[in-house]
Amino acid sequence: xxxxxxxxxxxxxxxxxxxxxxxxxxxxxxxxxxxxxxxxxxxxxxxxxxxxxxxxxxxxxxxxxxxxxxxxxxxxxxxxxxxxxxxxxxxxxxxxxxxxxxxxxxxxxxxxxxxxxxxxxxxxxxxxxxxxxxxxxxxxxxxxxxxxxxxxxxxxxxxxxxxxxxxxxxxxxxxxxxxxx
Amino acid sequence: xxxxxxxxxxxxxxxxxxxxxxxxxxxxxxxxxxxxxxxxxxxxxxxxxxxxxxxxxxxxxxxxxxxxxxxxxxxxxxxxxxxxxxxxxxxxxxxxxxxxxxxxxxxxxxxxxxxxxxxxxxxxxxxxxxxxxxxxxxxxxxxxxxxxxxxxxxxxxxxxxxxxxxxxxxxxxxxxxxxxxxxxxxxxxxxxxxxxxxxxxxxxxxxxxxxxxxxx
Numbered sequence: 001x002x003x004x005x006x007x008x009x010x011x012x013x014x015x016x017x018x019x020x021x022x023x024x025x026x027x028x029x030x031x032x033x034x035x036x037x038x039x040x041x042x043x044x045x046x047x048x049x050x051x052x053x054x055x056x057x058x059x060x061x062x063x064x065x066x067x068x069x070x071x072x073x074x075x076x077x078x079x080x081x082x083x084x085x086x087x088x089x090x091x092x093x094x095x096x097x098x099x100x101x102x103x104x105x106x107x108x109x110x111x112x113x114x115x116x117x118x119x120x121x122x123x124x125x126x127x128x129x130x131x132x133x134x135x136x137x138x139x140x141x142x143x144x145x146x147x148x149x150x151x152x153x154x155x156x157x158x159x160x161x162x163x164x165x166x167x168x169x170x171x172x173x174x175x176x177x178x179x180x181x
Numbered sequence: 182x183x184x185x186x187x188x189x190x191x192x193x194x195x196x197x198x199x200x201x202x203x204x205x206x207x208x209x210x211x212x213x214x215x216x217x218x219x220x221x222x223x224x225x226x227x228x229x230x231x232x233x234x235x236x237x238x239x240x241x242x243x244x245x246x247x248x249x250x251x252x253x254x255x256x257x258x259x260x261x262x263x264x265x266x267x268x269x270x271x272x273x274x275x276x277x278x279x280x281x282x283x284x285x286x287x288x289x290x291x292x293x294x295x296x297x298x299x300x301x302x303x304x305x306x307x308x309x310x311x312x313x314x315x316x317x318x319x320x321x322x323x324x325x326x327x328x329x330x331x332x333x334x335x336x337x338x339x340x341x342x343x344x345x346x347x348x349x350x351x352x353x354x355x356x357x358x359x360x361x362x363x364x365x366x367x368x369x370x371x372x373x374x375x376x377x378x379x380x381x382x383x384x385x386x387x388x389x390x391x392x393x394x395x396x397x
Contacts, residue, residue: 009256010242012347029246032258 008032072175078113079103079171089127091116094162094173101162102127102134103171104145111171113162114148120155134159148179186325190299190313191338192234193356196320199223199232203312203321210300210311213264216288218297219312234321236312237262237284237297238342239352245276245285245296253294260352261301265294281344281368299353334359341365 009029011020028034073095084090084105092113094101100116104127114134116124123138133151134143141153148159161177201221208217220235243262246254253269254276256262265276265285272292276285285296300310304323308314313323322329329338338354343365355366 008241008258008260009246010350012242012244012247027252029243029254029256030258031255031263034255 073173075165075172075174077170078173081166081169081171084111087129089129092173095176100124101173103162103164104129106145109166111164111166112146112148113164113173114143114159115162115176117159118155119150119157119159120153125159186327188304188307188309188323188325189329189338190236190310190353191322191324191329191356192236192353193320193322193333193336194231194233195336195356196318197221197232197234198318198320199230200317202315202317203234206311206315207297210303212298212300212302213295216295218264218286218295220283220286234312234316235282235284236310236321236353237299238282238340238349239299241350241352244279244281244349245294248275248279250275257301257305259305261299261304262296263298263301264296267291267293270294281342281347281349329356337361339363339366343367344369 011024017025076094078092078094079090084103086105086108089102089104091100091102093099094113101113102116102125103111103113105111106129114125118125118136118138118141120136120139120141123136125134125136125141125143127145128135129145132145134145134148136142136153136155139154141155142151143149143155143159144151148161150156150158158179161179162173163175163177165172165174199221203219204217204221207213207219208215218236222233222235223229224231224233239256239260239262241260243254243256246256246262249265250273251265251269251271253265253271254262255266270293272287272289272294274287274294276294276296277287285294287293288295300308300312304310309323310321313319313321316322319332322332326338329336333356335358336356337359339357340351340354341364342349342351348365357363357366
């Protein structure tokens with residue numbers, strides 16, 4: 001290939017296209033040459049993208065399989081009732097050691113707990129029981145204290161709720177309830 | 182039916198009267214709305230009223246695009262070098278410094294290089310560029326080669342320029358007297374020439390000592 005009709009610009013050294021350095025072919029100045037997609041490049045793109053999609057499907061199946069095998073999260077004691085005053089909150093980890101959650105005492109016998117990661121971009125939310133909300137300072141997102149649903153801001157899904165059980169003055173976390181929007 | 186003769190741009194600085202109509206008209210073009218991409222240069226303002234309009238010459242080897250590290254400056258299939266692409270331009274000023282004609286200008290407010298693009302919205306559909314459509318003395322002429330030969334029998338068009346060792350052929354033509362014995366315009370030669378009409382001709386204090394090795 002010595003003559004290319006899409007090659008209009010003349011390089012300063014005047015060398016033909018096949019003698020030009022590789023970068024000149026990769027980054028041509030001429031728009032027709034820049035926008036030209038060779039059949040081989042197109043085929044390569046289609047094959048590799050289809051392959052990536054297929055691998056993605058396998059990945060989803062595998063992840064579902066392993067999640068099911070992991071079973072339900074354990075029941076774990078997270079606090080004593082006497083540790084938290086009414087209107088107070090406390091951070092704990094559940095189900096894993098890295099999964100931070102927040103426990104709030106709404107009334108004498110009412111407790112709620114939510115995952116602490118904001119459903120927008122995973123910033124930690126701050127419980128503000130006096131304002132009746134959980135506040136995410138990153139992008140000014142607000143969640144309802146009672147239900148975990150979005151009050152305002154960019155998040156679209158409610159906070160995952162940690163189900164609780166109080167037995168003999170000890171609060172146990174029994175599971176995580178992920179809810180769609 | 183024979184193919185229509187292509188329309189070309191001809192600049193005749195001899196005819197320029199410095200009226201600035203092109204500068205005003207350029208800003209009204211929709212291709213670069215609100216920004217005038219043509220410059221009206223004074224050759225030697227202290228001594229002469231001579232002006233010359235400077236538009237992009239649309240080189241066959243565009244130095245601005247060659248030096249662009251972001252691959253932002255592109256040339257269309259019909260040989261028009263476009264302004265930098267907004268998503269790519271990094272406002273590095275390489276093109277501004279490299280262009281031998283001094284055409285690209287950095288719009289620091291927009292962090293974007295903008296330059297004359299031959300009113301691409303207009304010329305690509307057969308209209309004249311804004312500057313050529315308003316020029317009262319037709320120093321900026323847009324038309325076919327046979328037209329200009331008929332209208333300007335005492336001039337001829339040159340589109341070869343030389344900068345030191347580099348020769349550039351451009352899409353835009355410069356009109357010179359028909360009997361001028363040159364086949365190209367040596368742009369950098371002007372740097373070594375004494376300024377026309379100056380009493381202290383022969384010694385330019387700004388250039389003294391800079392080009393010693395050239396003269397040796």
